[in-house]
Amino acid sequence: MGCGTKEPKITQLCLAAIQRLMSHEVVSEAAAGNIINMLWQLMENGLEELKLLQTVLVLLTTNTVVHDDALSKAIVLCFRLHFTKDNITNNTAAATVRQVVTVVFERMVAEDERHKDVVEQPVPVTGNSNRRSVSTLKPCAKDAYMLFQDLCQLVNADAPYWLVGMTEMTRTFGLELLESVLNDFPQVFLQHQEFSFLLKERVCPLVIKLFSPNIKFRQGSSSNSSPAPVEKPYFPICMRLLRVVSVLIKQFYGLLVTECEIFLSLLVKFLDADKPQWLRAVAVESIHRLCVQPQLLRSFCQSYDMKQHSTKVFRDIVNALGSFIQSLFLIPSAGNTSNTSNPNAGSSSGGPAASQSTSGMVAAAGNASVLPAFEYRGTWIPIMTISVQGSAKATYLEMLDKVEPPTIPEGYALSVAFHCLLDLVRGITTMIEGEIGQAETDSQISAEETPSQTSDQTDLRTVSDPPEQEPVGRTVWEEMINACWCGLLAALSLLLDASTDESATENILKAEMTMAALCGKLGLVTPRDAFITAICKGSLPPHYALTVLNSSSAALCNKSYSIQGQNVQMISPSSDSHQQVVAVGQPLALQPQGTVMLTAKNIQCMRTLLNLAHCHGGYLGTSWQLVLATLQHLVWILGLKPSSGGALKPGRAVEGPSTVLTTAVMTDLPVISTILSRLFESSQYLDDVSLHHMINALCSLSLEAMDMAYGNSKEPSLFAVAKLLETGLVNMHRIEILWRPLTGHLIEVCQHPNSRMREWGAEALTSLIKSGLAFKHEPELSQNQRLQLLLLNPLKELSAIAHHDIRLKQLECVLQILQNQGDSLGPGWPLVLGVIGAIRNDQGESLIRTAFQCLQLVVTDFLPTMPCTCLQIVVEVAGSFGLQNQELNISLTSIGLLWNISDYFFQRGENIEKELNREEDILQMQAKEKGVALNRPFHPAPPFDCLWLCLYSKLGELCVDMRPAVRKSAGQTLFSTIGAHGTLLQHPTWHTVIWKVLFHLLDQVRESSTTADKEKIESGGGNILIHHSRDTAEKQWAETWVLTLAGVARIFNTRRYLLQPLGDFSKAWDILLDHIQSAALSKNNEVSLAALKSFQEILQIVSPTRETDKPETLPGISVTVPALFGPVSVAGPGRPLTRADSTGERLARYNSEQPIAMDEIEDSAMWWAAWNTWYRIGTESTKPPATCDKLTFIPSQPFLTALIQIFPALYHHIKTAFNMDELQKLGVILHGAVSVPISSDASPFILPSYTEAVLTSLQESVLTALDVLQKAI
Incomplete structure (x- = not known):
């Protein structure tokens, strides 16, 4: 009644009283209806409008008694007050409406909460859009339903069903209310089918309809040419629609899959270059909101991109962002500038707008060094700070108070798009990597035992998730990458090229790196390589000719899903102007x-x-x-x-x-x-x-x-x-x-003609070998023969390379290996010795010297530590150094090394023999299993004897070297070694020594001596003078012949007791006599005389009484080994050697003083052979020349004397069968000998003066021979 008086003061008091009553919740439903009717009258009369709004709000918030039409009337009252002419009232009413709408939905939520335990069967909702209520809903839910339905009606400019009495409504306000309800109460629409129905049937069609002007509008197209004018996009509506769309996609994507596909496609279209700049800006802000929600993006990919006939929405969004960014750098041509500028758009966010002058561009470019910006082909776009990482704080989507399109600052749209890309990459990589990690964890838990693997890629392929889940997850991950990588790469590459800001560059690079790593994890090779290529190209100067990158880029350009402008980056020069x-x-x-x-x-x-x-x-x-x-x-x-x-x-x-x-x-x-x-x-x-x-x-x-x-x-x-x-x-x-x-390639490098390349190849290879040998392997190398040989093998392969520097590096490496790991080489010794011994005469002195240094270290320090099977290799290597002709001193020293080696064999013989026999048994067994014969030098001699034979044969090779000093030293060493250590040989082995070593050597020496050059050799370089007795090759070989023959004869004399039991001793004796005859008939006085002395030696004119045999001092390495004409020792230095195979017995036998029966050593045939040889020598040497046409060689008096002196001893052995024929032969020889003229050079020293009555030595010898004969007769 008081309010009906229309008196302002009374009305105020009454309204205050009513509010007080309502606050105490003493208002019934009927009273509430009366209050609302009274408020309606006041509204129509225009009284106390603010108090009215306040009262409505108190009424609706303090109790829940107002429903249905009463509620509807209260809400309409607020709406009508919103459209008055008073701004304060309008704004207050707008706030009240928002609050009332919220209250209505909050009541519904509370109502649901009260009845949440009651399970009801959902009633299918039919599509009857004209009915005014839904009977199945509870009271509060029904109010909310009717309110929301009418909001849709009002926005669509249709008459409301429930809000009767509405006179005016704006779409902007309606859209804001719709957005707030959808955003604040998503569970209402998700839990109630009636509300879901409204979303599908009312809200979505409404949004699509209202977007129509934005879709159809083309900026820059003339309306005159169109048959019907196109409605321009209206910023307030469009911006609010985008906000609603953002909420719909975020909150109701699962309900509205098909509708969201349309919305997303619209968003993509709004980025087109022909849309107004403000529309592109709000669209990119909307997309940014989606890009910070990776799970949502994943859903897009699953629902659209992975469906066969569906729009590839996720791919399109990314590609659209890439195209959008690239379009901003395209500078419009001068003719189109004025047409394309939009009066409502302000300055463009990309190329210069119509209002910008050239000087403006210069000024902008000038700022590039100060402001962070992108600059590309003359287009300069500043970078703006948009939002913190991972959030999408929009600017223009929040301009609810703006009616006209705002002016978009230059660079804003690009900066938002840039952040879209960064957040999208960050979001999907974090999400996928998290899911990969979870899949691995689940796999490990289910498997109970996990093999340790360092590659996630491998792990992913073995993840044993529930079979229906993991492959699906992986398929989605791969599809997401395949859908987005191409657009991302195009945009990021362009931005990287254009960036002038270190921070922006860092963000781009981080995004590209993250994508490359993720693609690698998933095994997606093409996108991985594409992102890596982009980073690589960014690292190099522009246009840098690097084939591997250019071919990779070309492959990317050919992709069928390349987007507009994607290849700009591939072909454009980098912008260096501000770098x-x-x-x-x-x-x-x-x-x-x-x-x-x-x-x-x-x-x-x-x-x-x-x-x-x-x-x-x-x-x-x-x-x-x-x-x-x-x-x-x-x-x-x-x-x-x-x-x-x-x-x-x-x-x-x-x-x-x-x-x-x-x-x-x-x-x-x-x-x-x-x-x-x-x-x-x-x-x-x-x-x-x-x-x-x-x-x-x-x-x-x-x-x-x-x-x-x-x-x-x-x-x-x-x-x-x-x-x-x-x-x-x-x-x-x-x-x-x-x-x-690794090593195979480095060996190739070592063969390269470029010395620097070779040097580093050798450095790398030798460093690796040394490190490999020094490394503490498990098991150790000494127990892992295969690995040790593997490590050493490349060192051996270097021997095949001719380059001097490589071989030097190789040998230096060997020297260091010996010094550091020599004691532990074990099975690697053959390889190391092979490297040391792989020397050639064309390699130069320095190489040979370095290699020999290694060998000396081996012989002095490592013989006891190496396997005995390697000793033969040591002998062969030492022999090869003797044979090289680059460095004489090394050859001589190597002969000394062979002597030291023989001494080592003698001292450690027992151990060496045992080990070699063990090895021999193993080899025999292996050969037997394979069904082949055992193949080794000097087989079937025992292994230890083979070692000696190898040593003798090497010295024998050196005895025929082209250098006299080497021959002399080798010969002395050979005969000293046989003399000192020959007793260690098994009895049958002497057969090999005689036939394959000594006689073979004699044959070679005789051959070389008889064919040697007689030309005089000029003095050596410097101050070296050559004595006249050695100034031809023939004379030098004569010395060798003398030494060799004497050495062999001495062995036959001192070892006759050992040699005679051999089956073919008589044959050997004949061959030795033949060699003595050849030498005695030589035209060289030195050789011939020495041959006769050797003849005397084997005839034992000076008997080798065994009592006089004493050990002699063996020569050391540093002294020349003396010629062996004295007694030969039978025991070397060190401890005496005893062997189970009766060598010790033989030693005792040789040293025994017990006389041996002469019939053991006498053999008449042997002595008659000696007589025949003596006769042939005498006949040939004393026979007078047939003609005097040419110079004739005349034997010397000492030769003839020595020849005649042989007879008495020889006669002692053959006198029993010496008959008249032999006497006649003797007479011929004796007569011939005294008939030989004396050389004029020698006569003063031989012939007596006429005052002396003495005989010459020859004459005395003849008389002695006759005297022996006379006594025998």
């Missing part, structure tokens, strides 16, 4: 080229590349080739050179005269070098497959560097070789798996 140049250097190319410049951005990209390889090397696979090729070129441009161990250091200025580095990069170089080394150090954590990819890539790079170095005087790139070394050194714990490819 700080930090280094200038030479490109690594076959042909000399000009210098290239590296910018700060290039170095930044290089760091990212290093980071990628370091942290994600296990996923790079074949793309190691891309990464390492790029790093190699960067290292070259920066002038980094390899140092010891493979690390790279800044080179000297001399090495890179055209390299110019700024102070900024100089401080970075040591850091880059360290990171590079750490990259290869971290290879120890790679799995075996990844490590092989890395090694293969390095080998491939090295092959390219080798090809470039052929015929090129320019210094080669040593990056790959240095890094192969570094990689090998840190992977010693599993060196077996990479040793063959």
Whole structure:
């Protein structure tokens, strides 16, 4: 009644009283209806409008008695007050409406909460859009339903069903109310089918209808040419529609899959270049809201992209962002500038707008060094701070108070799109990696025992999730990557090229690196390589001719799903105008080229590349080739050179005269070098497959560097070789798996004609071998023969390389191995000795000297530690050094080494023999199993005897060397060795010594002596004079003949007791006599006389009484071994040797003083053979010449004297059968001997003066012979 008076004061008091009553909840439903009717009247009368709104709010918030029509009337009252002419009332009413709408839905939520335990069967909702209520809903839910339904009606400009009495409504306000309800109460629509129905049947069609002007509008098209005017997009409506769409997609995607596909396609269309700038800006803000929700993006991919005939929505969103970004850098032509500028759009966010002058562009470009910006082909776009990472704080979607389109600042749209890309990459990579990690964890739990694997890629393929889940998850991951990588790459590559800001560049690179790593984890090779290629190209100067990257780019350009403008990055020059140049250097190319410049951005990209390889090397696979090729070129441009161990250091200025580095990069170089080394150090954590990819890539790079170095005087790139070394050194714990490819390639490098390349190949190979031998392997190398041989084998293969520097490096390596690991070489000795012995005369003195140094170390320090089976190799190697002709001193010293070796054999004979016999038994067994005969030199002699025979045969080879000093030293050593240690041989072995060593040697010496050159040899270089007795090759060989014959004769004399029981001694005796005859008839006085002395020796004219046999001192290595004409020892230095095979008995027998019956040693045939030889020598030497036409050789008096002196001893053995024929022969010889004229040179010393009455030595000898004969008769 009071309110009905229309008196303002009374009305105020009454309203206050009513509010007080309502606050105490004493209002009934009927009273509430009356109050609302009274308030309606006041509203129509225009009284106390603010108090009215306040009262309605109190009424609806303090109780729940107001429903149905009463509630409807209260809400309509608020709406009507919103459209008054008073701004304060309007704004208050708007706030009240929002609050009332919220209250209505909160009541419904509370109502649901009260009845949540009551299970009701859902009633199907029919599509009757005209009915005013839904009977199945509870009261509060019915109110909410009717309210929401009418809001849709009002926005659609249709009459409301429930809100009767509405006179005015704006779409903007309606859309705001719809958005707030959808955003604040999503569970209402998700839990109640009636509300879900409203979403599908009312809200979505409404949104699509209201978007129509935005879809159809084309900026810049003339309305005159169109048959019907196109309605322009209206900013307030469009912006609110996008907000509603964002909520619908975020909250109700599961309900509205088909509708969301339409919305998303619309969003993509709004980014087109022909749309107004403000529309593109709000659209990209909306997309940004989606990009920070990776699970939502995953759903898009599953619902659309993975369906066969569906729109590829996720791919389209990413590609649209890429196209949008690229379109902003396209500068409109002058003719179109005025037409394309939109009066409502303000300045464009991309190229210069119509209002911008050229000077403005210059000014903008001038700011590039100050402001963070993107600059590309003359278009400069600043970078704006949009939002914090991972959030999508919009600017224009929040401008609810704006009616006119706002002016979009330059760079805003690009900056939002840039953040979209970054957040999208960050979101999906974090999500997928999290799911991968979870899959692995589940797999490990279910498997109970997990094999340790370092490659996630391998793990992914073995994840044993529930079978229906894991493959699905993996398929989604792969589809998401396949859908988005191409668009991402195009956009990020362009932005990287255009970026002038270090922070922006860092973000782009991080995104590309993250994507590359994720693709690698999933085994998606093409996208992985594409992102890596982009980083690689960013690391190098523009247009840099690097084939591996260009071919990779070409492959990407051919993809069928390339998007508009994607290939801009591939073909465009990098924008250097605002980049700080930090280094200038030479490109690594076959042909000399000009210098290239590296910018700060290039170095930044290089760091990212290093980071990628370091942290994600296990996923790079074949793309190691891309990464390492790029790093190699960067290292070259920066002038980094390899140092010891493979690390790279800044080179000297001399090495890179055209390299110019700024102070900024100089401080970075040591850091880059360290990171590079750490990259290869971290290879120890790679799995075996990844490590092989890395090694293969390095080998491939090295092959390219080798090809470039052929015929090129320019210094080669040593990056790959240095890094192969570094990689090998840190992977010693599993060196077996990479040793063959690694060393096989390095051996190829060692054969390269470029000396610098070879030097580093050898350095790398020898360093790896030394480190491999020094490394503490499990099991140790001494127990792992196969690994030791594997490590040493490349050292042996180097022997086949002719280059002097390689062999020197090889031998230096051997020397160091001997010094450091000599005691533990074990089964590796044959290889090491083979390397030492692989010398050739064309290798030069220094090589031979180094190799011999190794051999000396072996002989002096390591004979006791090496297997006895290697001793024969030591003998052969020492012999090969004696035979080389580059360094005489080494040849002589090697003969001394052979003497030392023989001494070692003698002292350690018992142990050596036992070990060799054991080895022989094993070999015999193996040969028997294979069904083949045992094949070794001097078989079937016992193994220990074979060792001696090998030593004798080597000395025998040296006895016929072309150098007299070597022959002399070798001969003396041979006969000393046989004399000193021959008693160690088994009895049958002497047969081999006589026939294969001694007689073979005699044959060779006789052959060489008889064919030697008689020309005089000029004096040696310097002050060396040659004595006249040795000034021809013939005279020098004569000395050798003398020495050899004397040595053999002495052995026959001193060892006759041993030799005579041999089956063919008589044959050997005949051959020896034949050699004595040949020598005695030689035209050289020295040889002939010595032959007769040897004849005397074997006839035992001076009997080798065994009582006089005493040990003699064996010569050492540093002295020349004396000719053996004295007594020969039968026991060497050191302890006496006893052997189970009765050698000791034989020694006792030789040293026994017990006389041996003469019939044991007498053999008449042997002495008659000696007589016949003596007769032939006498006949030939005393026979007068047939003619006097030519000079005749006249035997010397000493020769004839020695010849005649032989007869008495010989006669003693043959006198029993000496008959008249022999007497006549003797007479001829004696007559001939005294008839031989005396040389004029010798006569003063031989013939007596006429005052003396004495006989010559020859005459005395003749008389002695006759005297012996006379006494016998």
